[in-house]
Amino acid sequence: MCGIVGYVGSRDAVPVLLDALSGLEYRGYDSAGVAVLNGRGVETRKLAGRVAALRDLVRRAPLHGSCGIGHTRWATHGAPSERNAHPHADCTGALALVHNGIIENADLVRARLERAGHRFVTETDTETLAHLIEDAPGATLEARVIAALARVEGTYGLAVIAEADPGKIVAARRGSPLLIGVGQGEYLVASDANAVLPHTRSVVYLDDGDIAVVTQQGYRVFDSDARLQQRAVDDVAWDLETLALGHYPHFMLKEICEQPQSVQSTLRGRLLPAQGTARLDGLNLSPARCARVQRLVIVACGTSWHAGIVGRHVIEELAGIPVSVEYASEYRYRKPLRLPGTLTVAISQSGETADTLEALRAAKAAGSTVIGIVNVVGSTIAREADGGIYLHAGPEIGVASTKAFTSQLAALLLFALFLGRARGLPLREGRRLAEQLGELPDLVARTLELEPEVRVLAERYADAPNALYLGRGINFPVALEGALKLKEISYIHAEGYPAAEMKHGPIALIDENMPVVCVAPKDEVYPKVISNMQEVKARGGRIIAVTSEGNGDLRHVAEHQLRVPACLPLLSPILTVIPLQLLAYHIAVRRGCDVDRPRNLAKSVTVE
Numbered sequence: 001m002c003g004i005v006g007y008v009g010s011r012d013a014v015p016v017l018l019d020a021l022s023g024l025e026y027r028g029y030d031s032a033g034v035a036v037l038n039g040r041g042v043e044t045r046k047l048a049g050r051v052a053a054l055r056d057l058v059r060r061a062p063l064h065g066s067c068g069i070g071h072t073r074w075a076t077h078g079a080p081s082e083r084n085a086h087p088h089a090d091c092t093g094a095l096a097l098v099h100n101g102i103i104e105n106a107d108l109v110r111a112r113l114e115r116a117g118h119r120f121v122t123e124t125d126t127e128t129l130a131h132l133i134e135d136a137p138g139a140t141l142e143a144r145v146i147a148a149l150a151r152v153e154g155t156y157g158l159a160v161i162a163e164a165d166p167g168k169i170v171a172a173r174r175g176s177p178l179l180i181g182v183g184q185g186e187y188l189v190a191s192d193a194n195a196v197l198p199h200t201r202s203v204v205y206l207d208d209g210d211i212a213v214v215t216q217q218g219y220r221v222f223d224s225d226a227r228l229q230q231r232a233v234d235d236v237a238w239d240l241e242t243l244a245l246g247h248y249p250h251f252m253l254k255e256i257c258e259q260p261q262s263v264q265s266t267l268r269g270r271l272l273p274a275q276g277t278a279r280l281d282g283l284n285l286s287p288a289r290c291a292r293v294q295r296l297v298i299v300a301c302g303t304s305w306h307a308g309i310v311g312r313h314v315i316e317e318l319a320g321i322p323v324s325v326e327y328a329s330e331y332r333y334r335k336p337l338r339l340p341g342t343l344t345v346a347i348s349q350s351g352e353t354a355d356t357l358e359a360l361r362a363a364k365a366a367g368s369t370v371i372g373i374v375n376v377v378g379s380t381i382a383r384e385a386d387g388g389i390y391l392h393a394g395p396e397i398g399v400a401s402t403k404a405f406t407s408q409l410a411a412l413l414l415f416a417l418f419l420g421r422a423r424g425l426p427l428r429e430g431r432r433l434a435e436q437l438g439e440l441p442d443l444v445a446r447t448l449e450l451e452p453e454v455r456v457l458a459e460r461y462a463d464a465p466n467a468l469y470l471g472r473g474i475n476f477p478v479a480l481e482g483a484l485k486l487k488e489i490s491y492i493h494a495e496g497y498p499a500a501e502m503k504h505g506p507i508a509l510i511d512e513n514m515p516v517v518c519v520a521p522k523d524e525v526y527p528k529v530i531s532n533m534q535e536v537k538a539r540g541g542r543i544i545a546v547t548s549e550g551n552g553d554l555r556h557v558a559e560h561q562l563r564v565p566a567c568l569p570l571l572s573p574i575l576t577v578i579p580l581q582l583l584a585y586h587i588a589v590r591r592g593c594d595v596d597r598p599r600n601l602a603k604s605v606t607v608e
């Protein structure tokens with residue numbers, strides 16, 4: 001969940017590496033470092049802290065070289081410190097290595113290497129790799145890397161440079177994303193495409209087991225038996241401008257405000273109102289195949305898991321297929337049942353979340369067809385799924401997922417409509433849903449007009465020690481999502497709960513200091529939510545109600561009301577979540593939190 005980068009070419013690598021690390025910082029940001037190869041051998045600068053601090057360090061102690069590597073860290077083994085920051089060296093200091101992933105047999109290998117005389121200076125699992133390569137036989141760096149990796153258990157995306165092999169970067173991947181950026185007489189390696197975009201849009205996605213040798217003359221990809229591999233060159237769909245903050249103070253706010261366009265992009269070219277269905281060519285699922293589906297399993301993590309619960313509602317409602325929604329981290333270690341007619345859906349913004357990827361692989365191994373609902377084009381989940389739906393929501397940089405969530409819901413509605421129509425959903429119902437989906441971007445834009453009201457509420461509740469979010473039916477997962485947003489960026493403890501569940505315990509938490517956000521649009525469970533809100537009010541809870549426009553009858557229970565445009569109940573989560581995103585955002589800003597880089601988190605969780 002770190003970000004790694006490498007550059008080899010005719011330019012000074014250091015400014016290229018520092019800029020790329022700034023673009024990768026959403027992957028981990030507790031320490032950073034760079035190393036270059038030059039006439040003086042391998043030179044390294046690293047520290048605990050942000051890339052901005054590393055820039056200052058390099059300004060004070062400059063280094064130069066046309067071949068180098070860099071790293072921004074999310075610590076797994078060894079606390080964030082200068083010593084544990086990457087790049088790591090071997091005993092001689094003539095080799096430097098950066099790594100994203102976890103070496104699971106590091107302790108064992110380390111003990112063996114220490115007995116053989118190697119001196120370790122860090123608490124990291126990664127340093128083991130540097131000493132393993134130093135210890136390995138082979139005339140070339142790539143030969144030594146291949147030999148070393150044969151003794152490794154775990155996951156890695158790594159890049160290494162060595163004095164003995166000037167002008168060369170050797171990179172390898174297993175389990176963590178890695179790609180090559182193909183430039184004009186220069187090449188980069190990076191954890192994701194954002195880092196290479198300032199230099200090229202041509203990338204080569206490496207597969208698990210690939211080892212790449214990159215020099216100024218070009219790149220070669222080998223497998224773990226040193227056999228040459230062919231890898232396609234792809235074009236990155238988005239440009240630098242979409243990566244820029246523009247006039248926004250934070251990427252999170254930019255991405256919240258982009259939702260009319262991102263939802264539009266998810267729907268574009270996929271709605272067939274006349275046929276009352278959706279066109280989803282990437283699914284590779286024929287209507288006949290859809291008709292044979294007997295069971296659907298959704299696997300995901302975090303916000304994507306919340307989208308999965310909404311997905312269950314819409315798929316069961318429109319297609320009549322029983323759906324289970326699984327935490328990928330739990331599902332991957334359960335014994336997947338070999339049930340015929342099972343379709344598995346892996347939902348992931350990044351397409352690189354390790355638990356979701358492994359759950360996908362477990363489902364495939366159990367004979368299930370797997371669909372990926374993914375935002376990042378060319379990501380591992382997208383490439384390993386049998387078919388899928390790209391969100392086309394554009395890059396999501398803010399660690400707290402926002403626009404990807406609403407696009408995931410739009411994609412799940414398209415998917416449910418497609419499945420439903422293939423399984424007998426009447427044309428009239430399909431048309432009605434397709435028409436309403438077509439109006440969604442405007443409804444989202446109107447919902448964003450609530451921002452000034454939300455900002456006032458944020459002022460009022462920014463110092464609350466806790467918060468409770470309640471919802472029912474299709475809006476229960478919205479309550480979960482609202483609570484997660486507040487937790488992850490403002491560090492206020494918050495819980496999302498099915499409103500009816502509240503009286504089985506959490507109601508004990510309620511008093512006049514507890515803000516209670518109730519997601520209560522006008523739908524079939526609305527009357528029930530009202531009773532739950534009265535139970536909260538009776539205990540002095542401070543109710544913020546998110547309800548439908550034109551619904552005037554909450555004055556007697558809710559202290560504050562935020563009204564979203566009226567729409568079909570199946571679409572309501574896409575609107576009701578927006579004021580909750582804004583509330584978390586403005587509370588976090590009010591508390592002076594680093595909204596885009598919340599503590600202890602990272603955008604793409606590529607380790608277990």
Ligand code: AGP
Pocket residue numbers: 301302303304347348349350351352353356399400401402488602603604605
């Ligand atoms: C959400 O704001 C978090 N960043 C996190 O829960 C995220 O949803 C989770 O890590 C899953 O990520 P994915 O969608 O990229 O797989």
